Amino acid sequence: MKRVIIILSLLIVVSGLSVIAHAQGTVTPAWLSFVADGAAGSFSCTSGICHLGDERWFTSFNVSAGATVVATANNGPTIIRSPGTCTVDGTISQSVNTANGGGVLNEGDFGGGGGGGGGGTLAGRGGELSVGPGGLPVVSSGAKGAANGGPGGNAQSTATGQLHELLSGGAFWPIGGATGGVGGGNGSGTAGGQGGNGGGAVILVCNTINFTGTIDASGGAGSPAPAPNTGAGGGGGGGYVILSAINFTAKTGTINVSGGAGGSCNSQPTCGPGGAGGNGWSYFQTIQ
Amino acid sequence: MKRTFLFFLLAAVAVALCPQGATAQTTVTPGWLAWLGDGSENTYSCTSGTCVLGGEHWFSSFTVASGATVVNTTVNSPIIIRSTGACTVHGTISSSVNTARGGGMNFNGDFGGAGGGGGGGAVGALVEGANGFTTVGIGGLPISNGGLGGGAGAPGGPGNSVDTGQYHQILSGGTFWPVGGSAGGQGGCNGHGKCGGNGGLGGSPVILICSSINFTGTIDASGGPGAPAPVNYSGSGGGGGGGYVIFSALNYVANTGAINVSGGAAGSCTTTGCAAGGVGGSGFTYTQTIQ
Numbered sequence: 001m002k003r004v005i006i007i008l009s010l011l012i013v014v015s016g017l018s019v020i021a022h023a024q025g026t027v028t029p030a031w032l033s034f035v036a037d038g039a040a041g042s043f044s045c046t047s048g049i050c051h052l053g054d055e056r057w058f059t060s061f062n063v064s065a066g067a068t069v070v071a072t073a074n075n076g077p078t079i080i081r082s083p084g085t086c087t088v089d090g091t092i093s094q095s096v097n098t099a100n101g102g103g104v105l106n107e108g109d110f111g112g113g114g115g116g117g118g119g120g121t122l123a124g125r126g127g128e129l130s131v132g133p134g135g136l137p138v139v140s141s142g143a144k145g146a147a148n149g150g151p152g153g154n155a156q157s158t159a160t161g162q163l164h165e166l167l168s169g170g171a172f173w174p175i176g177g178a179t180g181g182v183g184g185g186n187g188s189g190t191a192g193g194q195g196g197n198g199g200g201a202v203i204l205v206c207n208t209i210n211f212t213g214t215i216d217a218s219g220g221a222g223s224p225a226p227a228p229n230t231g232a233g234g235g236g237g238g239g240y241v242i243l244s245a246i247n248f249t250a251k252t253g254t255i256n257v258s259g260g261a262g263g264s265c266n267s268q269p270t271c272g273p274g275g276a277g278g279n280g281w282s283y284f285q286t287i288q
Numbered sequence: 289m290k291r292t293f294l295f296f297l298l299a300a301v302a303v304a305l306c307p308q309g310a311t312a313q314t315t316v317t318p319g320w321l322a323w324l325g326d327g328s329e330n331t332y333s334c335t336s337g338t339c340v341l342g343g344e345h346w347f348s349s350f351t352v353a354s355g356a357t358v359v360n361t362t363v364n365s366p367i368i369i370r371s372t373g374a375c376t377v378h379g380t381i382s383s384s385v386n387t388a389r390g391g392g393m394n395f396n397g398d399f400g401g402a403g404g405g406g407g408g409g410a411v412g413a414l415v416e417g418a419n420g421f422t423t424v425g426i427g428g429l430p431i432s433n434g435g436l437g438g439g440a441g442a443p444g445g446p447g448n449s450v451d452t453g454q455y456h457q458i459l460s461g462g463t464f465w466p467v468g469g470s471a472g473g474q475g476g477c478n479g480h481g482k483c484g485g486n487g488g489l490g491g492s493p494v495i496l497i498c499s500s501i502n503f504t505g506t507i508d509a510s511g512g513p514g515a516p517a518p519v520n521y522s523g524s525g526g527g528g529g530g531g532y533v534i535f536s537a538l539n540y541v542a543n544t545g546a547i548n549v550s551g552g553a554a555g556s557c558t559t560t561g562c563a564a565g566g567v568g569g570s571g572f573t574y575t576q577t578i579q
Contacts, residue, residue, distance in 0.1 A: 030319045132465030135428075136364045136395060160329065161343020165368065168323050168344065169464030172426070 031170035032244040033287045035207055036081035043080075045069050045090065049099055053078055060084035061206065063092060063213060070099040075106060077174045077201035086206035086245070088213045088253060094176065094200030094239055095256070096220040103197030103220055104176045107131045108237055109138065110166040111177030111198055112259045112278025115222060115234030116142030116152030119272040120184035120192050123147045124231040127155050127195065127275065128178035138162055142275035144181060145231050152181060152222075152234045152262060152275035163240070163281050174201040177237025177280050180222045180260065184272070186229035193232040196220030196260035199239030199280055205287075209245040211253040217241050218256045222263030222274035229270040232263030238280030246287045255282045317578045320462030321497060321536040325370030332369075334358050334379065338388055342367055349373035350498065352381060352505060359388040364395060366466045366493040375498035375537070377505045377545060383468070383492035383531055384548070385512035392489030392512055392528060393468050397423040398431065399458040400469030401511060401530040401551045401569030403487055405435035405444030407523025408563040409476025415440055417484060417523045418473035420447045420566065425457075435526055435566035437473050442563055444473060444526050447551060449569035455532065459574060468492040469529025469571050472514045472552065476523040476563070484523035484565075485515030488552035491531030491571060502541035507533050510548040511568040514555030523563045524555030530571030538578045547573050 027033070038059035043052070045067045053071030061080050063069050067090040071078045078094055080086060093101040104111070107128045114127025127141035139162060143153035155178070166174070177199045183192020199217040217240060222233030238257040259277030316322070325346030332341075333351040342360035350371045352358050356379040360367045367383050369375060382390040393400075406417030420434030431454050435445035447470065458466070469491045475484020491509040509532060514525025530549040551568025 027319070027322065029323050132467075136465065136467060138465065159343060161341075161345055164325070164344035164346055164370075165366075166464055168325065168368075168370065169320055169462050171464050 028285060028287045029168050029170060032205060032285050034081060035083045035205055038083050055079035058082045061086040063088045063090040065089040068093060068099045070101045071200060072102045074102040075104055075175060077203060079203045082206040085208040086204050087210045091214045092202055093216045094202050095216040095218045096197045097218050098216040103200055105179055105197055108178035108198045109171060109175040110158055110163055111239045111280040112157050112237030113139045113141035113155030114178040114180040114195055114198060114237050115155045115262050115275030115277045116144045117181035117183040117192055117195060117234045118152040118231030118274045119145035119147050119150035120230035121187040121270055122184040124152050124184040124192060125181035127181040127234045130178045139278060141178060142234055145184060145272035149270045149272045151272040154275040155237055155278035157279035158281050167283060176200040176239030177219050177277060180234030180236050180274060180277055183225060183231030183233050183274060186227060190227045190230055192230040193223030193225050193263040195233040196222045196236035196277060198236040199257060201239050203242045205244045208247045208249060209243055210249040211243060211251045214254045215241050216256045217280060218258045219260035219277040221260045224263045224266045225268040225271040228268050231272045232265055232274040234274040235260030235262050235277035237277040240280040241282040244285035244287055251284060257282055317576055318460050318462060321576050322578050323370060324372045324497060324499060327372040344368035347371045350375040352377045352379040354378040357382060357388045359390050360492060361391045363391040364393055364467055366495060368495045371498040374500045374502060375496050376502040380506045381494055382508045383494050384508040384510045385489045386510050387508040392492055394471050394489055396421045397470040397490045397529055398467045399423060399450055399455050400490055400532050400571040401449050402432040402434040402447035403470040403472035403490060403529050404447045404526025404554055404566030404568045405437040406473035406475040406484055406487060406526050407444045407565045408438030408440045408442045409484055409523050410479040410521035411441035415476040415479050417444045417476040420473040420526045421470035423470050432569060434470055438523055438563045444566035446566040447529050447569035450572055455572045466493040468531030469511050472526030472528050472565060472568055475517055475525050475565055478519055478521040482519045482522055485517050485525035485555040487525040488512035488514045488528035488568060490528040491549060493532050495534045497536045500539040500541055501535055501537040503543050503545040505545045508548045509533050509571060510550045511552035513553040514565040516556040517559045517562040520559045521561035524557050524565045526565035527552030527554050527568035529568040532571040533573045536576040536578055549573055
């Protein structure tokens with residue numbers, strides 16, 4: 001009887017202390033610890049290409065080796081919440097660089113900025129910014145290339161002081177990196193190369209994550225100059241990847257959040273090359 | 289012996305139930321004001337002179353020594369410090385153009401004061417001062433109204449200060465990019481191509497979320513003044529709105545420092561035919577003990 005009382009008492013104390021630990025403010029931000037209710041059942045992509053985007057609440061999530069889950073819509077993240085296990089042995093794409101993913105076609109939020117478009121006869125366009133609420137700039141873009149062949153500027157990568165704001169505060173519509181600027185035209189109706197799409201956002205919040213595959217949220221390359229006296233497009237900014245779980249059984253996979261390369265001139269006259277997109281970032285969170 | 293066990297059991301139950309009861313009553317601090325970060329950027333200490341720091345940082349401790357100044361020089365960006373250890377501010381933190389050339393806000397703020405309107409320019413011409421910038425939420429919806437720009441020859445209106453019902457929303461709901469007070473409006477033109485003084489910059493937010501806070505220094509998140517009227521018959525600029533300062537900590541060793549979140553003054557009018565801008569609205573301060 002004494003042993004029972006002692007054990008019971010210790011259990012209650014431990015229970016109490018765990019709540020005190022919660023109160024000490026070390027808990028994971030709610031948006032990175034909510035594993036949802038699994039209302040959409042289980043999801044499994046076992047081979048080929050599976051299309052999936054936006055936020056999904058699965059009981060479990062599986063991407064087998066050799067299979068690819070791709071978001072083909074523009075400007076929408078891939079967010080998976082699961083009270084079960086998320087297994088990624090295959091590939092998840094939020095990039096135009098893998099399985100024709102959509103990526104970002106305008107301003108991003110906390111990914112890299114878009115590279116500037118190179119100048120043709122006319123000036124190129126600056127890359128798109130990554131912006132926060134109200135359209136305020138977060139990450140700067142690359143400058144436009146000047147008329148008569150000026151090169152587009154490289155964009156900024158996301159800094160720690162910027163990405164921490166998203167991690168702790170959350171976002172109600174994560175986007176990713178920004179689009180690169182279009183190259184300058186030739187002044188006779190022919191536009192320069194298109195800017196690359198930004199990489200999107202991939203966020204997994206699961207009870208358990210087993211990640212040995214690949215996640216691609218990289219920015220697309222700028223298009224080359226299409227004709228004489230036109231500029232090349234800027235590269236898209238890299239997106240971001242957040243993996244948050246109570247347990248990680250493996251996190252040895254490969255993540256690509258690099259910015260896209262600027263487009264080349266391909267020896268065209270009066271052409272400025274596009275600037276590179278800025279890099280995005282990745283983050284692993286153990287839920288506390 | 290039975291009494292000892294009984295006493296121990298009751299004590300254990302009390303320990304267990306007290307914090308759980310508090311949790312059930314939903315008195316716990318909102319998550320964004322309780323997250324101390326992970327300390328991954330290690331210690332930070334500004335011991336003398338001026339140190340530049342902006343954005344959000346996750347330190348294991350944060351110190352601004354007496355006589356030292358940490359300044360956020362980036363426009364439209366907050367200073368947010370999360371620390372698993374102590375935050376000690378005996379010196380100065382500036383997110384204002386008024387101290388150590390801080391960056392401030394040159395556009396719409398969010399939960400700070402609104403910008404004052406610019407003073408009107410010459411009478412008889414379409415030279416009204418610009419409205420002060422309004423503070424806005426997601427989607428650009430207005431929160432606190434900017435002051436109206438003055439009509440020709442008339443003064444600009446004051447920006448609204450943020451009120452309790454407005455700033456409580458950021459305290460409980462959080463935001464992922466706090467920005468502060470709004471910029472003031474530019475003064476009107478003289479009818480001959482010469483325009484009025486620029487609006488003052490808004491003050492940006494300063495947010496400290498730390499295990500403990502020891503604050504005996506100064507934090508400046510005030511709005512900047514409008515610029516004076518540069519030529520006759522032009523208006524002066526409106527003042528920028530004040531930003532905001534939020535402390536959240538488990539323990540306060542001291543909280544006796546000085547905080548400035550006031551709106552900026554209107555630009556001065558010493559020229560002929562000048563109409564003055566309006567003052568910027570005030571921001572707010574808030575102290576939270578993490579529960």
